[in-house]
Amino acid sequence: MTWLSNSITGLGLLFLAHACYSAHEHSALHSTSTASISSIVSHGTSAPTVASLPLDISLETIVAVFTVCLGLVLGTPELRPIQWRVWAGKIEREGEKGFMNGDGQTDKDYVGNPFKVLESRPGFIDIRKQRKEFAEWVREGGGTSAAPKS
Known part of the structure; x- marks a missing residue:
């Protein structure tokens, strides 16, 4: 692989790691906020709410995957x-x-x-x-x- 494809792949992996970390932090933050709300309303039986990921984390994940794929494709030898x-x-x-x-x-x-x-x-x-x-x-x-x- 050339230095260009290696650098593009590395950048994509960095973006992907950041997107995974952001998704983990979002889910951890959401679970702690849901736990604190459910402790306040202890007598009511409510189903746990499932929050979706924010749009920026989803887009960052998609862009990161495409960047990694682009770097890998640029580094492949001729068939x-x-x-x-x-x-x-x-x-x-x-x-x-x-x-x-x-x-x-x-x-x-x-x-x-x-x-x-x-x-x-x-x-x-x-x-x-x-x-x-x-x-x-x-x-x-x-x-x-x-x-x-x-």
């Missing part, structure tokens, strides 16, 4: 192609330079040419060539057994 052939073609064209992150370092999951294993494997077996060599070996007498014929 890679889904299709294997497109991704392999990018590796062959651009090499290691195509997989550098924002800090100028190569991504940790860059493995190089994905077809290296296929290109370095031994060739296929030539069955026709082996059949021809076997037929010549039999004609030369390699196929006769040393057992006496009866």
Whole structure:
């Protein structure tokens, strides 16, 4: 992540922490004021009232969440192609330079040419060539057994 996305995310987390603290203080203040009112009116049975959060705390929470999301989105690396052939073609064209992150370092999951294993494997077996060599070996007498014929 770059310094800009880190700072935006940090600022959003600071706003979110402040909004959470403000909501906690509001609920604590409301519960103590409700308790003092209910102690004055001890004989009446009234249902406890539920106070909603003030508009400024709700807005601060929403803005903080969007700020954190913005910072995280700005810090994400570029998405890679889904299709294997497109991704392999990018590796062959651009090499290691195509997989550098924002800090100028190569991504940790860059493995190089994905077809290296296929290109370095031994060739296929030539069955026709082996059949021809076997037929010549039999004609030369390699196929006769040393057992006496009866």
